[in-house]
Amino acid sequence: MTPESIVERLRRPTRLPDNPFSYEYFQKELKFFGVRKDMEQGNVCVKVKQLSGMCSDFLNKNYRIMSDKIPVLFGRETEEDSWCLWMSITPMEVQSMYLPILEADGTVWTAGLGLGYYPLRVASKDSVDKVIVYETNSDTIKLFKRRYRKRKCFSKIEIREGDFRVDCLDKGLPDQADFIFMDVYATRNSDLLKEDAAKYKPEYENYWPWCWERVLVDALVFHDYTFSMWGNLRAYLKAWMRTTVNEASPPEGHDERSEGMTLDQLYEPAYYSREEVGEVLESMGIFYEDAEEEDE
Numbered sequence: 292m293t294p295e296s297i298v299e300r301l302r303r304p305t306r307l308p309d310n311p312f313s314y315e316y317f318q319k320e321l322k323f324f325g326v327r328k329d330m331e332q333g334n335v336c337v338k339v340k341q342l343s344g345m346c347s348d349f350l351n352k353n354y355r356i357m358s359d360k361i362p363v364l365f366g367r368e369t370e371e372d373s374w375c376l377w378m379s380i381t382p383m384e385v386q387s388m389y390l391p392i393l394e395a396d397g398t399v400w401t402a403g404l405g406l407g408y409y410p411l412r413v414a415s416k417d418s419v420d421k422v423i424v425y426e427t428n429s430d431t432i433k434l435f436k437r438r439y440r441k442r443k444c445f446s447k448i449e450i451r452e453g454d455f456r457v458d459c460l461d462k463g464l465p466d467q468a469d470f471i472f473m474d475v476y477a478t479r480n481s482d483l484l485k486e487d488a489a490k491y492k493p494e495y496e497n498y499w500p501w502c503w504e505r506v507l508v509d510a511l512v513f514h515d516y517t518f519s520m521w522g523n524l525r526a527y528l529k530a531w532m533r534t535t536v537n538e539a540s541p542p543e544g545h546d547e548r549s550e551g552m553t554l555d556q557l558y559e560p561a562y563y564s565r566e567e568v569g570e571v572l573e574s575m576g577i578f579y580e581d582a583e584e585e586d587e
């Protein structure tokens with residue numbers, strides 16, 4: 292499989308198979324992943340927790356009330372440390388991985404493993420032949436294998452214990468890499484995203500860092516940059532702008548103040564530095580027009 296050119300990406304159909312912002316889609320993904328039971332492995336554990344409190348979306352805040360049971364991955368460095376939240380299956384996470392799941396084909400390279408949602412999800416696609424996952428934490432790998440080794444798509448997943456940057460990206464990918472999804476970030480950190488993109492994007496055309504769409508949305512909506520969007524991204528943003536809070540919530544599960552509002556009406560930026568957002572766009576190879584520069 293050859294990497295897709297920018298022109299081919301722009302020509303792709305603009306209809307998404309699902310609405311990633313709907314409550315229905317979230318339910319589907321939770322069911323796919325499986326909630327199951329609590330499990331512990333050394334210094335990591337998965338606990339089934341009930342969603343409560345404010346449950347925001349990937350691109351906007353949201354005050355809906357959700358009570359679904361979701362799996363949450365906690366980890367700690369040593370037995371003396373307290374548990375830290377590493378990953379959970381929330382609407383935010385599911386929406387944030389929708390496009391990198393949709394865009395992935397052929398041989399997919401990814402890091403890290405976390406709960407294994409992304410690896411399992413891409414491995415279940417017919418168009419994906421193989422998924423190679425890098426993960427630094429051996430307990431996370433053991434836990435994932437215990438939980439999912441009986442899944443049909445598990446045979447497509449090869450897990451390698453190691454640092455994705457040092458052991459893989461810096462050395463050059465030895466085999467085919469049709470899509471690379473980088474998700475080693477504990478939080479939305481634009482510095483790390485920018486540093487990694489500047490280093491790896493020039494070398495790997497199909498490199499996709501987690502939260503990349505979030506930067507693009509902030510660039511367009513908050514910072515006034517303009518650039519041409521390819522089909523799937525355009526369709527994704529259209530879906531976001533058309534989905535109402537009611538569709539994104541369980542029945543009777545939203546605040547009456549947001550009744551009938553579309554999700555984009557609840558938008559608030561995640562990346563406030565205009566300069567940094569411009570630098571991420573540049574390092575990811577996006578050619579943009581800068582409205583502020585034109586005004587000067």
Ligand SMILES: C[S@@+](CC[C@H](N)C(=O)[O-])C[C@H]1O[C@@H](n2cnc3c(N)ncnc32)[C@H](O)[C@@H]1O
Pocket residue numbers: 377378402403404405406407408409410425426427428431453454455456474475476477
């Ligand atoms: C947010 S989780 C990944 C979630 C995953 N995409 C999923 O769908 O469940 C981040 C994971 O990256 C791992 N990690 C952190 N730095 C890494 C690195 N340099 N190389 C490989 N894995 C790394 C962490 O141990 C953690 O399991």
